[in-house]
Amino acid sequence: MNADTVIVGGGIVGLCTAAAAVHRGDTVVVVDPGSAATAVSAASGGLIRRFDLGGRLGDLATAGFDRLRESAQTCAAFHRTGALTLQYSSQALPTHIRARTMLYAARAMRQRWPQITVPPNVIGVFEDGAGWVDAPVLLATARTELADRGVEFVTDRVDRLVVDQRRIGGVVTGGGRSITASRVVVAAGSSTTGLAATAGVDHPLRTRRIGYCYLRLGSDRTAGLPTIVDRVSGTWVRPCRDPELVLIGRRQEIFGVPAEIRHEISDADVHEIRTAIAQLLPEAADAPLVGGITAYDVARPDPADPPLRHCVEPRGLTVVAGWNGAGFKAAPAIAELALGDRVSVEGEES
Ligand SMILES: Cc1cc2nc3c(=O)[nH]c(=O)nc-3n(C[C@H](O)[C@H](O)[C@H](O)COP(=O)(O)OP(=O)(O)OC[C@H]3O[C@@H](n4cnc5c(N)ncnc54)[C@H](O)[C@@H]3O)c2cc1C
Structure with a gap:
């Protein structure tokens, strides 16, 4: 099996990254041992707003807000309460x-x-204009829509990442399946640390x-x-x-x-x-x-440590986890960063 982009983890960050990758024309495989209902994201309070007391997360929440609200509105998962x-x-x-x-x-x-x-x-x-999102409804709908747009979902646990001559080559699952890809995004929540380590990357959480x-x-x-x-x-x-x-x-x-x-x-x-x-x-x-x-x-144990890494080595690997309780509202903007895009915040670039 092969794809342009393999995403490890089907929580809100993984699904938003899959949506962004498919939007730019990639073939995409999402690997997750559970359903969207078993991710931490499904238990999220789902409070979304642009306003934050500043900082990088505030910027990302601002940048992703409209997309998240729009997706949630189309499946009646958004509740505008202010x-x-x-x-x-x-x-x-x-x-x-x-x-x-x-x-x-x-x-x-x-x-x-x-x-x-x-x-x-x-x-x-x-x-x-802010409010809350019914997280399980949004996640289930996003998964169905992505499948309709050609994203392949593999229900399995990724055991290790494959590195080939200092480039990422894909992943191997617990069920013994090899998926080759030139880009891998690991958005596997607390498992991200162990998976990143299989490619020699340090991402403590x-x-x-x-x-x-x-x-x-x-x-x-x-x-x-x-x-x-x-x-x-x-x-x-x-x-x-x-x-x-x-x-x-x-x-x-x-x-x-x-x-x-x-x-x-x-x-x-x-x-x-x-x-x-x-x-x-x-x-x-x-x-x-x-x-x-x-x-x-x-x-992250050290807040100064970035929650997202584009690895210099192996090239093509991005690890993304550790948003300290704010990963839901920032997910669409995190997804763009994960694919290497610059995120525009109300006219600015950050
Ligand atoms: C109770 C609670 C309330 C919250 N409330 C808010 C809120 O109001 N607003 C807000 O913005 N944020 C909130 N957050 C934070 C936010 O929900 C999280 O930061 C966000 O959902 C994390 O998403 P994720 O996709 O990174 O991780 P997850 O949702 O944990 O997804 C990771 C996925 O990776 C999969 N996985 C793990 N290991 C492997 C493997 N080896 N191979 C393949 N797949 C694997 C898992 O099965 C899982 O589906 C809350 C969090 C909690 C717990």
């Missing part, structure tokens, strides 16, 4: 807010969204715990609620398809956790989430628990 980012008023706002945003003082937020309580020293940046719970807040309280990224309490909130429910997650600084996704959440984690959200969304404190997810994301 996105509210909360921060202390003493914190500097980025000088380059590229999205169309509105700044809210605490009192104005209380008037617009009576279900949230924000202390006077906190401001909100509201991005009207570590897993980090991330989870969320669903609480039954009631449709009267969720009505009009935007997605919220609260940088003060470290929580993020979004409405759900079921208007009775709200999803609340909290970033955890727990590293080296098993690379597994469990459709449950511990009492201790729920307690931590309820405590953290108590001021912002007081009714969440005793709203009934409906379920949750305990998962992991991959982070």
Whole structure:
């Protein structure tokens, strides 16, 4: 079997890279042992927005936003709720807010969204066109569309990369299949480190715990609620398809956790989430628990280390993983970088 481009991993980054490669006329094979439903991407909260507090990820989220939203809209996976980012008023706002945003003082937020309580020293940046994506629906649709456009999906685990005279030559799967290609993109989440090592490439990553719970807040309280990224309490909130429910997650600084996704959440984690959200969304404190997810994301041990490498040797190999909890919203722009394109950010090149 051969292709112009082999993509190892069918999560959101792998699928977006497959879409970009097929768009430029490549023959493409995606290898993944699971379905799109088993990737970390399927457990993602799916909060997407252009606005970020700056930095490279903010640029990539801006660059990829329209494409991600458009794809999600065509399969009814996008929910436009607006996105509210909360921060202390003493914190500097980025000088380059590229999205169309509105700044809210605490009192104005209380008037617009009576279900949230924000202390006077906190401001909100509201991005009207943003929202959340139903990740499993988007991933399944993207996979079907890519198959229709000729992308071949191989359900197998890549065991090793093949290097031929300092160039990438393809991959070998656990099932014994050899796939030759002049370009290989490894977007295999936490497995990326081990696979890259088979071609002599160092791409260290570590897993980090991330989870969320669903609480039954009631449709009267969720009505009009935007997605919220609260940088003060470290929580993020979004409405759900079921208007009775709200999803609340909290970033955890727990590293080296098993690379597994469990459709449950511990009492201790729920307690931590309820405590953290108590001021912002007081009714969440005793709203009934409906379920949750305990998962992991991959982070770079040294944040200065780039999450994407175009390898000088072997040529033709790109490894891409470690977006520290923001890989979903940035995926279309990451895909273009993975194929070696310069990513345009609202007229600038970065
Ligand atoms: C609970 C949670 C909430 C999140 N919320 C948000 C959010 O709101 N917004 C946001 O922007 N980001 C969010 N993130 C982060 C984002 O979801 C991830 O950064 C992103 O989905 C990672 O995508 P990926 O394609 O790199 O990896 P993955 O989705 O992990 O895909 C990797 C794929 O590689 C495959 N694979 C592994 N080993 C091999 C092998 N040897 N051979 C072949 N295939 C292999 C796996 O089966 C998998 O399908 C969240 C993450 C989590 C866990």
